[in-house]
Structures are given as C-alpha cells and as structure tokens.
Amino acid sequence: MSMAAAKKMTYGVNTVILLLVFGLGYFFCRVNAPFLIYFSIPTVVVYLVGYYLIAKELLHIYVWLVYIWITLYMSMATVCLGYSYGFHLYCFSMIPVMYATEYMAYKLERRSLRALYVSFGIEAVYLICTGYVSVVGPIYERDQELAAFFWIFNAIIVFGFLIFYINYLIKMVISSEEKLREMAQVDRLTKLYNRHYMINRLDEASSNSETDFIAMADIDKFKNINDTYGHAAGDEVLRVIANTMKSICSDCDIARWGGEEFLFYSEKCKNGKELMEKLRKKIETTPISWEDGEIPVTITIGISMRKKNQSVDDWIKDADEKLYYGKNNGRNRVVTQK
Incomplete structure (x- = not known):
C-alpha cells in the first residue's frame, strides 16, 4: 500500500x-x-x-x-x-x-x-x-x-x-x-519461477507418468558475455531469453534453475524434442540488441523423459547429464541421448 x-x-x-x-x-x-x-x-x-x-x-x-x-x-x-x-x-x-x-x-x-x-x-x-x-x-x-x-x-x-x-x-x-x-516463487530478474517452486512442482508430479518431460537448458559461454559486454548486458540477455522461453514454451513450467541455467517441465507437450529444438533455433537466429550492436546467443538443452517410479532427483540428474554431454560436444544442440 x-x-x-x-x-x-x-x-x-x-x-x-x-x-x-x-x-x-x-x-x-x-x-x-x-x-x-x-x-x-x-x-x-x-x-x-x-x-x-x-x-x-x-x-x-x-x-x-x-x-x-x-x-x-x-x-x-x-x-x-x-x-x-x-x-x-x-x-x-x-x-x-x-x-x-x-x-x-x-x-x-x-x-x-x-x-x-x-x-x-x-x-x-x-x-x-x-x-x-x-x-x-x-x-x-x-x-x-x-x-x-x-x-x-x-x-x-x-x-x-x-x-x-x-x-x-x-x-x-x-x-x-x-x-x-x-x-x-518467482525469480526477480527473469520473472520465471525459481528453483524452490520448480522442486515443489516436480514433487507433485506423478511418479507413474511416463509422458512428462523435463529439459535443462544453459546459455552457452555466458561468462564470456558478461566479460565482453558487462553484467548489465548479461542481465538483459537473461531477460530476453526468459521472454523467448515463455513465448515458445507457453505450456511448460519454466524456472531459472541458477545463474544461466533453466529448467522446463511439461505434462502436456507430446514432442518435447521438437519444442526444445524450436526454442534453440529461435534463440540462435535472434541476436539480442545491446547499445549499438548485437549479442549472439545460443543455448544447449538436455531432455529427460521420466521413467516409471523414477525419483525427482534422478530425473533432474539425467537431464543435467545430457545437458553437459551437449556442452562438451559442440554446444548449441538439443540432447535426448548420451
């Protein structure tokens, strides 16, 4: 008030x-x-x-x-x-x-x-x-x-x-x-959900569902963006990327997992890989305007379909491992299998 x-x-x-x-x-x-x-x-x-x-x-x-x-x-x-x-x-x-x-x-x-x-x-x-x-x-x-x-x-x-x-x-x-x-529940910078909310959301998901998927995404070479353009530019990149994620993945719950990492959860999307690939291409082909220039940005994504009775921790770990497999094998890609 x-x-x-x-x-x-x-x-x-x-x-x-x-x-x-x-x-x-x-x-x-x-x-x-x-x-x-x-x-x-x-x-x-x-x-x-x-x-x-x-x-x-x-x-x-x-x-x-x-x-x-x-x-x-x-x-x-x-x-x-x-x-x-x-x-x-x-x-x-x-x-x-x-x-x-x-x-x-x-x-x-x-x-x-x-x-x-x-x-x-x-x-x-x-x-x-x-x-x-x-x-x-x-x-x-x-x-x-x-x-x-x-x-x-x-x-x-x-x-x-x-x-x-x-x-x-x-x-x-x-x-x-x-x-x-x-x-x-909401990250102040990106206006996405925060880690606390997402953990609770995943805990509520049925462990018997095998149609749910999560995706762990990471902005490639984000440290270089901060070092080259400054932290204000890094914040702008996070805001713009977050808005793009909400636009492309409107049926997903999206959280800023930490730093430049994001976690997606969906129980409605029939083809998670296709959706994440669409997001990856959109970010790759849409440089972010900053001052008098543009900042090229790409992301790497790891996707994990939930196995029956799989714990939330193991589910997240699986997506995380696929993400880092992609980071170590060229970046700017969507990984469903290691």
Whole structure:
C-alpha cells in the first residue's frame, strides 16, 4: 500500500464523515438539542483540520484526533438523546476499523496506533455512557419516532464503515500474500519461477507418468558475455531469453534453475524434442540488441523423459547429464541421448 493510496482513501473517508456531521447538526436543530448543536461546531473544525493533517501526511495524528473525537461525539449524543437513537453503535464499528487502520500503518511503516489499548478505551466509554443513560436517562426526552429512524440510519452508517474497512483490509492482506508468494516463487530478474517452486512442482508430479518431460537448458559461454559486454548486458540477455522461453514454451513450467541455467517441465507437450529444438533455433537466429550492436546467443538443452517410479532427483540428474554431454560436444544442440 502506498502513501498516495492511503491519502486518497483518507480524504474520501474524512469528506464522508464531515458531510455526516453537517447532516447530524441539522438533525440536532430539528430535535432541539442545544448542547449537541454547539458541539457540532468544533466537530466541523476537527474534520477541516483533518484535511491539513492528511495533506501533510500526518496520518497518525489524524487517526488519533478522529478516534478521540468520534468517541467523544458518540458518547455525548448517547448521553443527550439516549441509546434508542443508535449513536452508541459507532463503538462497534470503531474497534474493527481501528485494527484495519493499525494494519495500514504497519504497511506504511508508520507508528503503531495501539489498537488493543484503544479498543479497551472505547469499550470503557461505551459502558459509561450507556450505563449512565440506563440509570439516569437521557438529558433530552425527544420523539421516539425520530429515534427509530435514526437507529436505522446510524446502523446503516456503522455497517457501511464496517463493510468498507474490512473489505479494504482483506484486499490488502490478499495483495500482501500474493506479493510474498511471488517473492517466494518467482525469480526477480527473469520473472520465471525459481528453483524452490520448480522442486515443489516436480514433487507433485506423478511418479507413474511416463509422458512428462523435463529439459535443462544453459546459455552457452555466458561468462564470456558478461566479460565482453558487462553484467548489465548479461542481465538483459537473461531477460530476453526468459521472454523467448515463455513465448515458445507457453505450456511448460519454466524456472531459472541458477545463474544461466533453466529448467522446463511439461505434462502436456507430446514432442518435447521438437519444442526444445524450436526454442534453440529461435534463440540462435535472434541476436539480442545491446547499445549499438548485437549479442549472439545460443543455448544447449538436455531432455529427460521420466521413467516409471523414477525419483525427482534422478530425473533432474539425467537431464543435467545430457545437458553437459551437449556442452562438451559442440554446444548449441538439443540432447535426448548420451
């Protein structure tokens, strides 16, 4: 989550709350609740100041200010009008929203908001104000028809904030999980799978299948490319080769096995040698543009069809041995038999 996204969302929330304050101020005038009318004035000021705090990226101060004021606003409205109007319901949305905000602060590497302690504080205020009303009664006795309307209105607002923030929190968590999964499974340079992913993928493959194949590929004389053109050029070669592999072998799982080595796995391709030969020729005939020139690249590939009940380690070893047979016998070739 970026600061820009957090600011955009917070601007929207602040605007919605400010509009609610104006609407509730009009309602307090209608029910003739003088204290709440006057209390609405500093409340408006609080949310106007909120825009400044958001603009200055002082979100931790903004959150503390808003939570303290909402708690105060909720308790004052409950004490003045009674809990039949539903203002105390805001407590039930504030606690989960606080935890969602705590997670957002963590993602933005901002100060902890102490959500646990704040939750206990909100609970205490809720018990005090509703307990007072239960024992003493509200300060203003007003029309109960309006109470029913506002119970529904406040419940809708509370559920709206709950749904919005929980949905936002879940999306953030899912996004974080996807990024972690990508970091754990995908090579950052080539955007291919990494060795860890491929080992797990091969472990899942049926040991009884004799139609699956793997292929171990290696860029020929890659060290010479780095020495001649530089490591930046070497990285570009790896990126371009990886994109070519994904284009030609779209039905294969492809992993950067290490350095300039790649491992292919397929359970769908009927002719692995033909596919690998197509890839080899494509790379051989497509030099990689670099600065004012071109870098010629070739690859050598070893293919291994899985034998019945063959272990994954032996399967990979077989492909690796065929690869190095090709490396030691001319390079730029596809090897199926040693």
